[in-house]
Each structure stands twice: as C-alpha cells, then as structure tokens.
Amino acid sequence: MTDADSSTPVAHASPASATGEPYATAPQEYDGILLAGFGGPEGQDDVIPFLRNVTRGRGIPDERLEEVAHHYRHFGGISPINAQNRELKRAIEAELAARGIDLPVYWGNRNWAPYLSEAVQQAADAGDTLLLAFATSAYSSFSSCRQYREDFARVLDETGLDGTVSIDKIRQFFDHPAFIDSFVPSIAHALGRFLDEGVGPGATRVLFATHSIPTEDARRSGPRDRDFGSGGAYAAQHLAVAAAIMEKVGSFDPRLADIAWELVYQSRSGPPSQPWLEPDICDRIEQLPAEHVSAIAISPIGFVSDHMEVMWDLDTEAIEAADAAGIRAVRTDTPGADPVFVAGIVDLIEERIAAVTPSERPAGTALGPWFDVCRPGCCENVRAGFKPVAAGVAP
Numbered sequence: 001m002t003d004a005d006s007s008t009p010v011a012h013a014s015p016a017s018a019t020g021e022p023y024a025t026a027p028q029e030y031d032g033i034l035l036a037g038f039g040g041p042e043g044q045d046d047v048i049p050f051l052r053n054v055t056r057g058r059g060i061p062d063e064r065l066e067e068v069a070h071h072y073r074h075f076g077g078i079s080p081i082n083a084q085n086r087e088l089k090r091a092i093e094a095e096l097a098a099r100g101i102d103l104p105v106y107w108g109n110r111n112w113a114p115y116l117s118e119a120v121q122q123a124a125d126a127g128d129t130l131l132l133a134f135a136t137s138a139y140s141s142f143s144s145c146r147q148y149r150e151d152f153a154r155v156l157d158e159t160g161l162d163g164t165v166s167i168d169k170i171r172q173f174f175d176h177p178a179f180i181d182s183f184v185p186s187i188a189h190a191l192g193r194f195l196d197e198g199v200g201p202g203a204t205r206v207l208f209a210t211h212s213i214p215t216e217d218a219r220r221s222g223p224r225d226r227d228f229g230s231g232g233a234y235a236a237q238h239l240a241v242a243a244a245i246m247e248k249v250g251s252f253d254p255r256l257a258d259i260a261w262e263l264v265y266q267s268r269s270g271p272p273s274q275p276w277l278e279p280d281i282c283d284r285i286e287q288l289p290a291e292h293v294s295a296i297a298i299s300p301i302g303f304v305s306d307h308m309e310v311m312w313d314l315d316t317e318a319i320e321a322a323d324a325a326g327i328r329a330v331r332t333d334t335p336g337a338d339p340v341f342v343a344g345i346v347d348l349i350e351e352r353i354a355a356v357t358p359s360e361r362p363a364g365t366a367l368g369p370w371f372d373v374c375r376p377g378c379c380e381n382v383r384a385g386f387k388p389v390a391a392g393v394a395p
C-alpha cells in the first residue's frame, strides 16, 4: 500500500479534537504494521547481554545484573515473551487477512533480537516506509509509552533511515473494550470457583497487579496539563481499568458483583532510596489474613502476556507468599493471543487508518479513548529527562 501522499514523512495529526488532545485527522495509507515488543532472552548466554540492553546507558555492573538474572536462569535463561510475540504476530496477520487488509506485519523488540532496527530495515528494504506501530504496552508512563517512542527515534537514527521511514504509534489502549474484556472470564471463573467451594464473598478479593515504576515517573505520566492524582495517568488508568473489569465480572456472574478489589504493584527495582509505587503485592498478601481474606484472584492487568514478570513475580513469588499466608490464590489470564484482544488490535489499526473521530472510538472507561499523538512533555523520565522521540511531538 504505497501512494504518493504517504511518501513524505510528516506529523500525521493536529491538536484539533473536542478534548484538545491530538488525534489523527486524516486517513493514512500505511505501508505496514510494526509490532514493537520488549524482547527477552532465549537461552542462558543471552541473559546478561539482554539485561545490559534493558539497562543501557546506566552503567549497572554485571554483578548487579546477575542478581536479576537468576529469575531468567531459573527458567533455563528463556523468557516466553518472544514466543508469545511470534504468536501474536501470526494472529494479527491472520485477522488482517480475514478482514481483507493487505498490510505486512514487521516485528521488532526494544531489548533483544529480533531488534526494532532489523524490523525497520526489513520494512525499508521492502519499500514500506510509512509504518504504524503497535507497542505491547497498554498504559501511559515513561517505560510503557515514551520509551518505545525514544527507541523508534534511536533505531531510525542508527539505521540511517530517519527521513526515509516514519513511524506512527497506535494510542495507549488500556481502556479499549477488547483489552478489558480479555481479562474478565478467567477472573469470573476463579472467583466463582471460590464461592462454589464455600469461601464467603467477603473473604474473597481480587488483586490487580501491575509493574511498579518510580513515583516520580508515575507523577509525570500522561499529559502535563491534566491532573490525574498522585500516581499520575499511570495509576489512574489502572484503577479505571480494574473498575471496568469488575463491572463486567459482576455482569458475567451476579454473585460476584460486590467482591472487593485493589490495585497492587510488583517487580520493583532501583535503589531503596528511590520511592516506587506501592503497595507491593507480596506485602499486601501478608496482611490479608488479618483482614479475613482467604482466597484471592491475581489479575496481571499491567501486562499483555505471560512473560517473566508474570512467571516469576506472580506465579512464583506471589503464589509462595499466598501459600505462606494460608491464602488460596489463582493467577488469572493475560490477553496473550486471545481472539478478542487480537480483534481489538486490528480495530485499533483500522481506527487509525481511517482517522475515526474520537467520539466514535470505543472507550471502556471515562479516561478514554486515549489520544493518538503524545504532546510535548508527556511521560518524562525522571532519571534521564527528554531524549529525541518518534511518533509524536518533540521533546
């Protein structure tokens, strides 16, 4: 899909919507989709080089990296994340084909092979120069939005393709109904089983888990001129998604309408002196017996697939914490390649190609639909400030 209009790299949006947020205002003839993943190691020898990539530019010594490496070492040095993104790519391709949309999908990662630079080079070699990126990260924050945009800018620079290839990015999709819906059935089943087994509704709780981030990154997440409270857009989006999921869980099974839930954080890193979002999931689990909670469903709403942060921090550490506290715990599903989620991704692609107006876009919470193009100052990194970005307005 190449035409004369799409050959010049331009900013494909203007701040002209009802909410003042920048939405795409003209339909675009994209040449291809760029599936942008985090990346993960696929063998013991990959682990330290992968961790060096993740922490690039921060001079963290290998001894410190080896401490994080043991999560990966425990599973043979293999994160399932790349296999999951291969599957997601195939599923997106199949859904595009089923809808008669003729767009190639290029897949590249921020931190491990296949790298974003390879994907972008592959696209350029095929003459596909106007790309629409889908990053496997639903919420607003430096780590989950802006860092992907910085990496796009970095690889365009490194490959010398800046000015030849341009990359737009699909809006943060935390509150897309397809994303929300994909969490619902397994939570409802887990809670329903607890009740069937005689656990009282008051002794049952849902812990919605997401990646902790530095509180300063959280405060700076999302656009600067809107106040989302102390956790910034990041925490506000997660709270809104959790509430929307619980609404649907209650419709799925009316017995579950009043089950209590809370948002907890996992996978904290960084020095103890730096505050990160709390409470930590394992700390909360320890406190729950005193609150007469005996069964929990843990729903990883911060992640789109069952990668290492889910396998280690939830399936290993949080489940152990629950065992130690005498609490029955079930970790519920991530979207993965669930057909509902995949259809939602292709809806987002179609929405952007057609420049659907915001009022006609699906939104599962009052915070959405999120906007297409980040404004200046969105999601600043507390540690590094602003670097060049693609898919938006600099800085």
Ligand SMILES: CC1=C(CCC(=O)O)c2cc3nc(cc4[nH]c(cc5[nH]c(cc1n2)c(C)c5CCC(=O)O)c(CCC(=O)O)c4C)C(CCC(=O)O)=C3C
Residues within 6 Å of the ligand: 038, 039, 040, 041, 051, 054, 055, 068, 079, 080, 081, 136, 137, 138, 141, 143, 144, 211, 212, 213, 214, 268, 269, 270, 302, 303, 307, 308, 309
């Ligand atoms: C918000 C967020 C998401 C969700 C959004 C998204 O999905 O993008 C996410 C995902 C992931 N984080 C992952 C892995 C890691 N994250 C790290 C470090 C960090 N994450 C952070 C935040 C996030 N991270 C932050 C603020 C840091 C510290 C500073 C830094 O280093 O930027 C480190 C370094 C070691 C350490 O410090 O623990 C590792 C190894 C993997 C891959 C898992 C696998 O391999 O299967 C995935 C999907």
Ligand SMILES: [Fe+2]
Residues within 6 Å of the ligand: 211
């Ligand atoms: Fe992370």
